[in-house]
Amino acid sequence: MFDGMQRRVVSIWFPRLASDRALRLRPLEGPFALTLHQGNTNRIYCLNRAAEQQGLSRGMPFSDARAFCPDLQSRPSRPNEDRQFQLALRRWALRYCPWVGLEDDDGLVLDISGAAHLFGGEAELLMDMRQSLSRAGISAAIGLGDSRGAAWALAHYGEGRAEVGQALDALQELPVAALRLEEKTVTALGRLGLRSISDLANAARAPLTRRFGTDLLMRLDQALGQQPEQITPLKDPPHYGVRMTLPEPIGHSSDVMAGTERLLTQLCAKLHAQETGARVLCLTLRRVDQDNQQVELRLARPMRDAKRILPLFERGFGDVDAGYGIDQLRLEAVQVEPMPVQQLSHVSTGGKDRLDDLITRIGTRIGLENIQRFLPADSHIPERSYIIAPAAFSVPNSGWATIRSRPLHIFPPNPLLGSHDIPTPPKHFRWRRMSFSTARATGPERIAPEWWLEDDSWRSGVRDYWCIETRQGRRLWLFFTPQSPSWYVHGEFA
Template identity: 40%
Template sequence: MAPKRILSLWFPRLGAERLLRALRGLPDAPFAVIEQAGSAQRIASVSVLAQAAGLYPGQPLRDALAICPALVTQARDAAAEAAFLTRLRRWAGRWSPLVAEEAPDALALDITGCAHLFGGEAAMVDQIGAALEGMGLSVQAGLADTPGAAWALARHAGGRAATGRSGDAIQQEARATRSRAANRPRHDRGASAITTFAPAIAAVGQTHSAIARLPVAALRLDPDTVAQLTRLGLRHVGDLTGQPRAALARRFGKGLVLRLDQALGSAPEPISPARPDTAFATRISLPDPVGLEADILAAIDRLLDRLCQLLADKRQGARIIRLEAYRSDGKRQEITLTLARASHDPARIRPLLAMRLGTIDAGFGIDMFRLEALRTEPLHDKQASGHLDAARAAASRAARDTALEDLMARMGARIGMEAITRHHPGNSHIPEKAAQVLAAAWSEPVANWPAPPAPRPLLLWRPEPVTAPDTPDPPARFRWRRRDLAMACAQGPERIAPEWWLDEPDWRSGTRDYWIVTTICGTRLWLFFAHGATMSRGWFCHGSFA
């Protein structure tokens, strides 16, 4: 088996360079992306020119303007940056089928068994770097046997460990020289030094030696842990590998040991690639805005046929569908409906959309429609075989199931699919747990309901006290709900014990003897005598028969 090889691509100026690609008319000046940090503004990303001027991410905007008055700024759009990273992940699929996003500014590629297709690992990484530079993006790459080591090489290869001066350090500057420290040029305040594309590649099996001289921050530790390690003189990854693991875990927590083991390959760290982007959606643009229901239905028919064909080609069925209507004034209306069972049959979906058209306000007209299957499920073709009568019975049963699902879908379009429920048998001998309520759209009907050991009442409620003699025999006369009742006959008893592994307040009375008591007035009640465990014993009424 080929050794695992992970490539980490880090885009240190992703936010700024994304906007520079879109705003090509900007002057050749330092550029930065700013974000709100409480009541102040700070820099989130900088361009190459801004970094050369001494600006870095995390710097307050007022300080940056004092250093570089010609700075051009733009507000940060985190959603747009995430979408841009997703597009880069799709683009990287040409190099490896396993690509994962590492928000907010990195990608991880599992290139195991792929490098030979591009002339080897070094040639492959050079091709990726050249392609990204051609797109106007700065990138730093790290290649190693583990995701943690690749991450560390991409961000910290060629750097140096921080000194970590603080008030706790024994060797530190005098007070007078320390006051002038802020005026010194600092190149390690967040952004790395400006360099050309120079990937860091660790040979197979050489992960330990490749990351030994990297700073401890390369292990993806929180800043507090990095500061504590630096004060103790543990500035490099190699300084930690020789330390006792138990002592490190006691002093700094298990997270430090886990990150170290993940970087060295002792602990597994799988890459979770994104699912393939298969969008089941279609849209139509109209030359003139429409507002009549007939015109809207005509557009839906064209969209629905194309969408259902896309689903049928992939053997998928739509479970949740959304219709978006874009008005000429820029506003958007939408309809979202849920089907009782996934389907790609336009005849089953169209009536549901037609029922909800009344919720759309066309305004001055609608000039574009978009239909999308938000949730899909695989569909398998079913072919009945066997005896002719059996085949006909199976076809008839399938038709009945389809009719029930269509009814549920129509009702769900009116009152909401979550309002339609069905009962399923519960895995308990306790009467009130014998059935569980499930959403009808996400559950299958029960063909054979298990029969209880004794008849169960039609109505169940929490046990209500009954005034009767404190004896296990059915009472001849008793008082319940302010009514004096006389027993005509009784059937039972059925003894039910509580679930001893659960502490339920209603069952702290211990074992119960249930009786079906018919009164002289015709009322049939379900009474039980509690023998008493942690609560007082006595008679209670638990339900009523029809």
């Protein structure tokens, strides 16, 4: 800020930030609320204006809200998406000034000192903000003052603008809660008859300090501009991109590989400094005729080792048309993930690295999503004891935690042919047009249905499983259903 320039701060409060975000994606008419599960109860997290007019409020149990307003429509809240929406609004606010910070979970604070004249003045700047937010369907209250505290108070309790040097005149009728005080402090001040900011400003300071400490008067002085309060803007996220402009056009793949190696070395140094790894890399090759060729590399794991990444680019270079030559190379990490530094161990990880590189090579041909692995799931039902997940986006588990071994092949239950209605394993049976004789039977293992899931195949009741070793060499997994006596084959061991 230049010497002698009066500081001016804008506070923007979004009272319905979460519900506005949700309704922008899927508009609805009538009362609407987002719910959040807290303390074994669904509560109102955020609601629109129509729901507020029905007497609903934040924190109200959702069951009570539906009783008051039967037409209430709801969706589950997503706080992470609300945070991203707030960050997007911050990027929008950078058009007004370069000094923009976040205010709690539902606001922004801007230091517009020396920037208002670019929009024709403070009134025109505030009008432009309101119109832009209104067109986007976002509810907002805006305050402007000499300090952050004054702007916050005006935005939350009396939307308006305080003239330069006249903060007390603009704030004097507002309640003391506008000073960002704790609720218990506001209640105690009310019992003393100090309900407005003017009451607090005209009271003796020494007794207030002895009773409430220094924080109360510090908040008052900050709002009146007598105590400084900093605005900390968010740092722009690091940009993971490097570029090389060549003095002479190149066209051989070996030259492109050499240039890519130099770019990878620079990019991996940036990634290492930020403790991140690249998951998706994009190499842009600009030709002399201004046409661009792109080579995208999707990695199975976050990586920042230039020597490992470089060979993975080779296949992509085969589809590049250099034309009359390439005069610029640009490499960017399009998607990055945290990759903190790890303690070195005597156990080698070379095998895992080679597997990740193999998944990457195959994934460039058929897609990383098509390379899948089995992972254990938390269920004792055989069909539900595993899930299938993309290998590039999952971590292998140590193994299945089961008391009894499970067959390698599990298929839909096949009934045994013949009359088998006793709970002991049959000595002779037919299955798939083949005759078998039981040599050894191990069991039973009783498995009960998961009553909280709807599965028609398990509604008949419990099953008693047996591992049957036949004289013909097959090892089968059979079960008996006591509630409707019969035997089935459910799997086969290797």
